[in-house]
Each structure stands twice: as structure tokens, then as C-alpha cells.
Amino acid sequence: MTNATTMMFNFEAAGYTRRRLVPCFDGFYGAALRALELAEPGPLRAVLDLGTGTGALAAMVAEAHPDARLTLLDGAPAMVAEAAATLGPRAAAAIVQDFGDPLPTGPFDAVVSALAIHHLDDAAKASLYARAHEVLRPGGVLVNAEQVLGATPVLDALLRRWHEREARTLGTTEAEWAAAVERMRHDRCATADAQLEMLGAAGFADVSTHFADGRFAVLAGRRAA
Ligand SMILES: C[S@@+](CC[C@H](N)C(=O)[O-])C[C@H]1O[C@@H](n2cnc3c(N)ncnc32)[C@H](O)[C@@H]1O
Numbered sequence: 001m002t003n004a005t006t007m008m009f010n011f012e013a014a015g016y017t018r019r020r021l022v023p024c025f026d027g028f029y030g031a032a033l034r035a036l037e038l039a040e041p042g043p044l045r046a047v048l049d050l051g052t053g054t055g056a057l058a059a060m061v062a063e064a065h066p067d068a069r070l071t072l073l074d075g076a077p078a079m080v081a082e083a084a085a086t087l088g089p090r091a092a093a094a095i096v097q098d099f100g101d102p103l104p105t106g107p108f109d110a111v112v113s114a115l116a117i118h119h120l121d122d123a124a125k126a127s128l129y130a131r132a133h134e135v136l137r138p139g140g141v142l143v144n145a146e147q148v149l150g151a152t153p154v155l156d157a158l159l160r161r162w163h164e165r166e167a168r169t170l171g172t173t174e175a176e177w178a179a180a181v182e183r184m185r186h187d188r189c190a191t192a193d194a195q196l197e198m199l200g201a202a203g204f205a206d207v208s209t210h211f212a213d214g215r216f217a218v219l220a221g222r223r224a225a
Contacts, residue, residue: 028213029114033064035210035220040139045067047109048103049072050073050132054086055083058112059086070087070092073104080096099120105135109141110140111143113145113146122194126198139222146189148190205223206221206222207219
């Protein structure tokens with residue numbers, strides 16, 4: 001099912017670029033991979049990627065975890081198609097659906113997500129975290145590499161200025177930044193602290209921020225064994 005946000009991403013699937021718009025790209029995605037080590041016991045075999053986009057995070061998880069097969073989920077058909085092509089036989093399933101729809105039942109060793117859940121309002125975020133908790137096996141981990149809100153309006157404005165400055169320093173063109181600003185108009189970011197609370201309320205243990213740089217944070221929690 002597509003909504004206004006997923007439709008927008010559907011049109012932008014081709015040539016979608018991330019590195020210049022996420023200035024801390026390597027540290028950010030690297031921390032998400034590291035946080036997967038919270039899962040006990042390993043190895044990771046079944047992993048669900050929420051808002052898979054073109055499959056950037058899914059591909060990194062597949063490379064880091066040779067036993068893992070990825071269930072790719074996104075509301076934009078073109079994104080899912082590109083992610084499935086990238087993952088090839090490492091994709092267990094490629095599912096076009098909205099985050100509000102029932103999740104595949106799993107059980108999963110890990111549920112991962114990058115830069116997607118901030119498209120939901122806070123009630124929908126909390127609901128998705130609770131449903132992600134349900135489809136994890138005991139000891140399984142949720143890792144969300146996310147764009148977050150600054151703790152106050154003044155701090156948020158500062159983070160936005162840093163983001164623009166760093167993206168431009170990395171060579172983001174006028175057109176790319178304008179397109180990013182247009183996409184970000186649809187964002188419903190929450191602070192890292194608010195989302196740690198949501199994870200705790202959803203039943204996750206060991207909730208923590210594993211990375212924070214400007215507007216980018218990696219949040220994780222584990223389903224109690
Ligand atoms: C920035 S992209 C994802 C990037 C990707 N995870 C990566 O690591 O490169 C955000 C994705 O979230 C998806 N999305 C946003 N809102 C959604 C919703 N309500 N249901 C399903 N997918 C959604 C969009 O279609 C888009 O593909």
C-alpha cells in the first residue's frame with residue numbers, strides 16, 4: 001500500500017543517493033551493524049528490514065552476517081524491487097506494505113531499520129516498535145538507525161544547520177539539497193530519548209543509544225531472553 005511518503009520515495013528510487021546527505025554515513029551504519037551484536041545467541045539468520053529503501057542497510061547486514069537472509073519490507077514498490085535485485089538470493093522475501101499493516105510473523109533474530117521510522121507520527125512509531133518486539137525471538141534485537149529531533153527547538157535548528165553545512169561540504173548540489181528538504185518536510189522525527197522510552201514501553205530490555213551525531217542516532221533494544 002502506498003501513502004504520500006512512500007509514493008514520493010517510489011518516484012525517487014532510481015539514482016537515490018545517501019552518502020552526501022548522511023555526512024556521518026560510515027559511523028552511523030557501522031554502529032547499526034555493531035549494535036546487532038546485542039542479539040543473543042548468534043548467528044543472525046532471519047532479519048526483517050523495515051523501510052528497506054534501495055537495500056543499503058540490508059546489503060550491509062547480509063555482508064556482515066553470512067547466515068542471514070533478509071525480509072525486505074517497504075511501502076514503495078520501486079524501492080522494494082531495487083532492494084530485492086541488490087540482495088538477490090540473500091532476500092528471503094520482498095514485501096510491499098505499509099508499516100501500519102501486520103508485520104510478517106517471523107520469528108526474526110533481528111529487526112533493523114534505517115532512516116524510515118521517522119516518517120511515522122509518534123503513536124505509529126510506538127505501535128511499530130511494539131509489533132517489532134512481538135515478531136522477534138527471545139534474545140532478538142531491534143536496531144533503528146534514525147534521523148532524530150533535537151531536544152529543544154533551538155538545538156534542533158542547530159542540528160539542521162550542521163546537517164546542511166556538512167552535506168554541502170561533501171558536495172551535495174543545490175538540486176539535491178532542495179530535493180532532500182522537500183522529502184524532509186514529510187518527516188515526523190522524535191528525539192532519541194523519546195524513542196528509547198517507546199522501546200522500553202514496547203517491552204524491550206537493554207535499550208540504548210549506540211551512536212549519535214547531529215541528526216543521526218542509532219537506537220537499539222533486545223527482547224528479553
Ligand atoms: C530513506 S528510505 C530508507 C533507506 C534504507 N533503509 C537504507 O538503509 O538506505 C525510507 C524508506 O521508508 C519507506 N517508508 C516510509 N514510510 C513508510 C510506511 N508508512 N510504510 C512503509 N514504508 C515506508 C519509504 O518508502 C522509503 O523507501
